[in-house]
Amino acid sequence: MPKKRVPVTDLAGGVATARIEALRAREAAAFAAARPKTRAALKKGARPFLNGVPMHWMRDWPQPFPLLVDKAAGAVIEDIDGHVLDDFCLGDTGSMFGHSPAPVAKAIRRQSRRGLTFMLPTEDALKAGALLQKRFGLMEWQIATTATDANRFALRVARAVTGRPKVLVFSGCYHGTVDDTMVRLEAGLTVARPGLVGQAADLSATAVAIEFNDTVALDRALATGEVAAVLTEPVMTNSCMVLPAPGFHKALREITRKHGALLIIDETHTLSSGLGGYTRSHGLQPDIFVAGKAVAGGMPAAVWGMTAEVADRFRAYDAARPAGHSGMGTTLSANPMQFACLRATLDEVMTEKAYARMEAGAARLARGLTKAIDRHGAPWHVVRVGARVEFICHPVPLTNGTEAEAAHHPALEAAIHAALLNRGCLIAPFHNMMLVSPVTKRKQIDRLIAAFDGICAELFA
Structure with missing residues (x-):
């Protein structure tokens, strides 16, 4: 039969x-x-x-x-x-x-005897700053506890210096649990992802989603003048992995500059690409760079840095804004344990x-x-x-x-x-x-x- x-x-x-x-x-x-x-x-x-x-x-x-x-x-x-x-x-x-790299474990033991958190920098912080520039580029850096926080803070800076309300992301993207990125493209419209818990705000008011690799849609979306920044991974990683088409990153950089939108590259997953991440391995030129997860050898830590030009624009904005809470930063961010592990990872592990x-x-x-x-x-x-x-x-x-x-x-x-x-x-x-x-x-x-x-x-x- x-x-x-x-x-x-x-x-x-x-x-x-x-x-x-x-x-x-x-x-x-x-x-x-x-x-x-x-x-x-x-x-x-x-x-x-x-x-x-x-x-x-x-x-x-x-x-x-x-x-x-x-x-x-x-x-x-x-x-x-x-x-x-x-x-x-x-x-x-x-x-x-790897789990508990020896230099990181040693740094934890050493710092644990000197204090865990005190809202002030250490010499390890100064060393880590130099290593961040050596590994990822001559940016001006800040420290967060998670890449989600780093992305949130980066978006605040982008909106501050551009005066624009929206962020553009690619449908299916991964940027932790940043509210603005929890959108998708559906029948040509930006809508909230299904399944979000307790979602009250209309996310399409502050975000726009298009397809990865679609430079025509990118140019059209940025031409509205509403987009402060494009936030993207160099490679889509949290769905089935999607690679950039030939020439995509070059066009992405040209189109963002053409329309005055900042480019934020989130390397939280793509640090696997090589020393300095996909950005350094492939010569990308972001305005803001974000990395988390592995950057301190497994200790909760994230880094985000901005070019000198963006830093100058932000300093001017910061000097002119009213006194009060910035909406950025958490108490345990940039603690001495993070810096001890960050320094050890950047210097001895990430080689x-x-x-x-x-x-x-x-x-x-x-x-x-x-x-x-x-x-x-x-x-x-x-x-x-x-x-x-x-x-x-x-x-x-x-x-x-x-x-x-x-x-x-x-x-x-x-x-x-x-x-x-x-x-x-x-x-x-x-x-x-x-x-x-x-x-x-x-x-x-x-x-x-x-x-x-x-x-x-x-x-x-």
């Missing part, structure tokens, strides 16, 4: 939905059975937290209940049941250089040698994943930006956020993530991102490739 053809509507990423569900159910059961200590500990201790977790996105992992981590070192995590995992999530970039190792490992991973995809005839592809690698369950590269959203198959990806974890490989829960750190070993990369290959063999048998 001829083989029964599966209806196209019963496929996700080229895989039968029944097969995806079978994989998900089997891997969930295996995960739960292997972690009796974790289950018991959560039953006893998770009740005080809303929905059993201290931060809501800890429920977004594909497992039936969260891992409880006992310890992490280098590129390895161990849970309380003794399972050792090769870590390619690395705190969703926060530990991109050319480290990036060379990351680049080589990521290239090996991308090659291996691509071979597995080709071997099994999966209609997928692999994208790499420096140390950041992603497999995308779609046959061809993507050009914008709308395409990336359509290429995202949550059930399929969750099943793959769960199967990888049960085979000792942890990747980011929100999408198919994998990071290679300077301390990730070749054998770890090869184990991930082998696990991925085995899962593909089952899905496409």
Whole structure:
């Protein structure tokens, strides 16, 4: 008898939905059975937290209940049941250089004996300032605790110096939880993203969304004279990864200057691109530069810097404004522990040698994943930006956020993530991102490739 053809509507990423569900159910059961200590500990201790977790996105992992981590070192995590995992999530970039790099751990021990916070700078702050200029460019810098805060503050400066109300973002973008960026393009209109909690303000009053790589729409939107700044990642990262089209960044810079809008480059994820981030690696010229997560080796810290020209404009604005609260800054930002870790990371961890190792490992991973995809005839592809690698369950590269959203198959990806974890490989829960750190070993990369290959063999048998 001829083989029964599966209806196209019963496929996700080229895989039968029944097969995806079978994989998900089997891997969930295996995960739960292997972690009796974790289950018991959560039953006893998770009740005080809303929905059993201290931060809501800890429920977004594909497992039936969260891992409880006992310890992490280098590129390895161990849970309380003794399972050792090769870590390619690395705190969703926060530990991109590995868990607790030795210079950062040493800096924490040293500073902990000297005080944790006192609203005044230290000599480490002065050293860190020089290192920021060395690594990222001759800008005038400020320190925040998260990249979300840094982006908020950068937008205030942009609006102050331009006198304009709006920010332009690309549909599907990622800039933390900045309110103005929680918009998308829908039927040609800027609308709030679905699912926002407690949203009261009309976000389209202060933001406009267009598609990434669409320079015609960019020129048209900026021609209104309402846009203070374009806030963008160099590469879209928090959906299925989207690369800039050839010439896009050159046109972006020319069009923003033509219309008097500032260009803010958020490198929170794309620090993986190379020393100095994508900006330095590809010669970009932002007016304001933002980075967070990995910049202090895993300690909560973010940096944002502006060119001398923007700094002069802001100083003039600041001198003329009425006395009162600026709406910028948080009490624990720029604390001495941040500076100790920032200095150690910029000087001893974030080095050319480290990036060379990351680049080589990521290239090996991308090659291996691509071979597995080709071997099994999966209609997928692999994208790499420096140390950041992603497999995308779609046959061809993507050009914008709308395409990336359509290429995202949550059930399929969750099943793959769960199967990888049960085979000792942890990747980011929100999408198919994998990071290679300077301390990730070749054998770890090869184990991930082998696990991925085995899962593909089952899905496409």
